[in-house]
Amino acid sequence: MSKEQFVLQLAQQLSGRWTIPILLSLESSGGRFTPLQRQLDIAPARLSDNLKQLSDAELIHHLTPLERRHPLLPEYKLTEKGKLYREAAQAIRSSEAQIGHGTLSAKAWNMPVLVALNYQHGRFQEIRRVLQPVTPRILSARLDELHVEELIVKQIADQPRPSFLYELSSLSERPITVLTADLSSLA
């Protein structure tokens, strides 16, 4: 896998409402379900689902009751991969703070689209190709939203045939460049 593919996948895997908050709060909540649930103010069933997904992705390890030597010890621990993803999550948070348009990563594909533009993939079909398996409908919706938020600019290119050309805006360019470098350094 090329560094670019790694970075795009990382940005995509860290999409979603709860992925980053869970990775960032797991240790401060002692790795236990109740403190984490209270800290994140999330419905218990939803937290369970998210923890299951993170477990399946091998970012966290769910300890069995037999592995836990004391009821106050963690129920979940970050794996080595999880620790790496937590660093990536911090980089995404810091980028979002610089951009100042909220938690962009809460919506799937926002960050991957911005990072793809940073890799100079400016045309719709090209972005779609590097962000597989994104659907054209979702990609189109995200590009429109990011355009409305003024995080990307849309130009018309004449060559080789008339089409839109997307680029990062002056607002997002610097933070996304830094983010791309940060994520790339984790490869």
Add this chain to the structure above:
Amino acid sequence: MFVPGFTVWYNVKSIERTLAFYTEKLGFEVLFHNPEWGMAMVKTNTEGCVIGFSEAETVEPSTSSTVFDVENIDDAVSKLKRLDVSFSGEIEVIDDFVKLATFADPDGHSLMLSEQLTQL
């Protein structure tokens, strides 16, 4: 090496439900309760003997029993039954040694009452 003091810890599904059981039905006193962290401790009526509880997503009922000594097991069982504590089986007698009655807390952790029949 050891100092007086003994704690038993349990994983539980709901701290509130557990505390209601151990205080209202068994009559123990809350020593410490932190709802944010989902943990609590109750004081038994034996000095230095405490039971701790911590909420967990997955709770396996413990089969190792914490056994509480009582003066008269028949009276104690009737009293707890009136409070809707359900016992598994009848009072069991180990001749010349002990009488035992088994019940469970809300998470199914096994607990017992015991009446000594002989001085150890």
